[in-house]
Amino acid sequence: MNKFTIKFGFATILACALFISSCSKDNNNVIIPDGPTIRLNIGQAFAAADPVKAASVGRTYASAAQTVEIPFDNQYTLVATLTAETTTAPGLKASNRAATVSTGADQKALKQGTVYYVAIFDAVGDYKETKTFTQGNSAQDFAIDKGKYTFVIYASGTNKTLPSIATGAKLSTVNFAGLTADKDFMLDQVDFEVKDGQNLLNADLAHLFTQVTLKFDASQLGSVSSIAGATIAPSNATVDVSLTNGALTFTGAANPVAFNLKNTTGKVINSDSTFITTAATANGTIVLSGVSIAGSAAKNLTKAGWNLKPGVKYQLDITLKKPIEVNIGDEVWALGNLTYATDGNGNPVYGFAKTNDTYGNYWFNSYVKPKVFNVNNQRPSRDVNGVDGDPCALVLPANTWRLPTAAEINQLINNTNSGGKDNPQDVNAWAPARYVDTYDGTAATNLGMFFGKQGNPGADRYKFLYLPYGGSYNDNNSGDGMGAQGLYLLAGNQRLQMTGAKGDSGWSINVGPAEANFAYQVRCVRK
Numbered sequence: 001m002n003k004f005t006i007k008f009g010f011a012t013i014l015a016c017a018l019f020i021s022s023c024s025k026d027n028n029n030v031i032i033p034d035g036p037t038i039r040l041n042i043g044q045a046f047a048a049a050d051p052v053k054a055a056s057v058g059r060t061y062a063s064a065a066q067t068v069e070i071p072f073d074n075q076y077t078l079v080a081t082l083t084a085e086t087t088t089a090p091g092l093k094a095s096n097r098a099a100t101v102s103t104g105a106d107q108k109a110l111k112q113g114t115v116y117y118v119a120i121f122d123a124v125g126d127y128k129e130t131k132t133f134t135q136g137n138s139a140q141d142f143a144i145d146k147g148k149y150t151f152v153i154y155a156s157g158t159n160k161t162l163p164s165i166a167t168g169a170k171l172s173t174v175n176f177a178g179l180t181a182d183k184d185f186m187l188d189q190v191d192f193e194v195k196d197g198q199n200l201l202n203a204d205l206a207h208l209f210t211q212v213t214l215k216f217d218a219s220q221l222g223s224v225s226s227i228a229g230a231t232i233a234p235s236n237a238t239v240d241v242s243l244t245n246g247a248l249t250f251t252g253a254a255n256p257v258a259f260n261l262k263n264t265t266g267k268v269i270n271s272d273s274t275f276i277t278t279a280a281t282a283n284g285t286i287v288l289s290g291v292s293i294a295g296s297a298a299k300n301l302t303k304a305g306w307n308l309k310p311g312v313k314y315q316l317d318i319t320l321k322k323p324i325e326v327n328i329g330d331e332v333w334a335l336g337n338l339t340y341a342t343d344g345n346g347n348p349v350y351g352f353a354k355t356n357d358t359y360g361n362y363w364f365n366s367y368v369k370p371k372v373f374n375v376n377n378q379r380p381s382r383d384v385n386g387v388d389g390d391p392c393a394l395v396l397p398a399n400t401w402r403l404p405t406a407a408e409i410n411q412l413i414n415n416t417n418s419g420g421k422d423n424p425q426d427v428n429a430w431a432p433a434r435y436v437d438t439y440d441g442t443a444a445t446n447l448g449m450f451f452g453k454q455g456n457p458g459a460d461r462y463k464f465l466y467l468p469y470g471g472s473y474n475d476n477n478s479g480d481g482m483g484a485q486g487l488y489l490l491a492g493n494q495r496l497q498m499t500g501a502k503g504d505s506g507w508s509i510n511v512g513p514a515e516a517n518f519a520y521q522v523r524c525v526r527k
Contacts, residue, residue: 040140116155157184228290235276329412357439359470362519434506
């Protein structure tokens with residue numbers, strides 16, 4: 001009986017011990033050994049938008065929202081805004097007693113599941129060991145001897161494999177070579193004296209590489225029919241990181257990096273975060289390829305001149321909107337020549353050319369339908385060219401556009417002459433604010449005349465009135481003066497004529513009577 005009692009008592013004690021151990025594991029409690037310990041509190045930080053410290057590795061950056069307009073066609077323009085995400089300034093890096101310091105609640109949380117490494121260097125910079133932790137896995141504690149240390153905490157934000165530190169290394173010489181952008185390398189360094197009891201070590205891992213997320217929002221006006229892809233540049237092939245101060249050395253050729261688009265059609269297009277490795281640059285380049293809006297012809301769009309800095313997290317928002325209306329000569333002008341088509345049911349559709357330099361249709365004076373080429377329409381007829389009226393008024397919404405008058409054209413000329421209200425005199429005080437050139441300055445676009453600018457306005461060309469030299473059809477089907485002169489129908493049986501070669505200052509411009517058998521281009525103004 002006594003033997004059984006002894007065995008039963010031992011078994012009971014063992015069972016209780018196992019039960020207690022099990023409860024401890026279930027509650028994720030860590031049994032802290034006697035002696036000095038470190039408790040880790042790890043967050044993350046991105047380089048700030050203001051010129052303040054980005055983390056203890058000592059980099060500072062100045063950044064602000066950058067906004068540009070990217071012309072798409074005469075129905076839409078894209079407003080692109082690149083904004084740097086900001087974080088609160090890091091708090092205390094360390095303390096010897098957890099009960100007496102902030103818990104770090106203001107820091108930006110490190111993503112759950114992120115594996116991070118704590119490399120320990122002694123007071124003279126000799127490497128001791130590296131400990132590995134996973135964010136979110138119980139308390140982040142470890143035992144350590146008293147003394148002065150430098151703790152280097154690092155991680156891959158995407159949990160990619162990182163280099164290890166060799167035995168016998170010195171902090172001053174440790175260099176992680178050949179890191180790629182997709183590793184999203186993060187780093188912090190804390191000098192700290194470990195004392196008796198629990199020591200709290202706060203760290204904010206600074207992202208060293210640039211991160212960009214894309215959002216293309218067309219929801220206010222339509223939808224994206226398709227987008228073949230998007231890239232951001234430059235990004236060096238690899239980068240070396242010095243652990244002692246976070247210094248970056250960029251290596252290898254610089255190339256664009258593709259955004260991973262979550263969808264390629266719809267009202268809103270979003271991407272995953274895209275990482276690039278680049279030194280600070282004022283010539284970041286965004287390329288959108290194969291973009292179609294509401295069924296338009298797909299086109300490629302490129303915008304350079306973005307300020308990009310390492311360690312900054314950016315949000316690139318691209319929003320679709322109506323183009324800026326051009327107010328020149330005290331009138332608001334359509335950005336494209338008048339066009340005519342029919343829908344699937346044969347109903348007439350009046351609109352404007354998709355690009356500023358496109359010729360559009362040709363119109364006889366006092367007819368609402370344009371010249372037709374597959375019938376005998378060298379001269380106008382009511383059967384073919386419709387009733388008497390203003391074709392501009394038929395652009396939907398109806399009666400919001402009209403033909404310009406001769407008086408308004410003369411006003412346009414006067415306002416863009418030397419000393420006129422629309423003449424900035426930015427090149428020559430005696431020259432008119434008119435200029436003859438191809439729309440983009442190359443042979444890929446048609447020749448015409450700019451109004452409101454001396455010289456080719458370059459990237460700002462969509463902000464100015466541009467009338468292409470589409471010539472006319474003078475009682476024929478072969479055309480006259482295509483690419484050499486612009487002839488535009490005006491209200492009141494008048495027409496505008498413009499001539500001049502590429503590079504001329506736009507002196508050759510006049511108003512006169514419209515010929516009955518001439519078919520002209522049309523550019524509308526708002527009522």
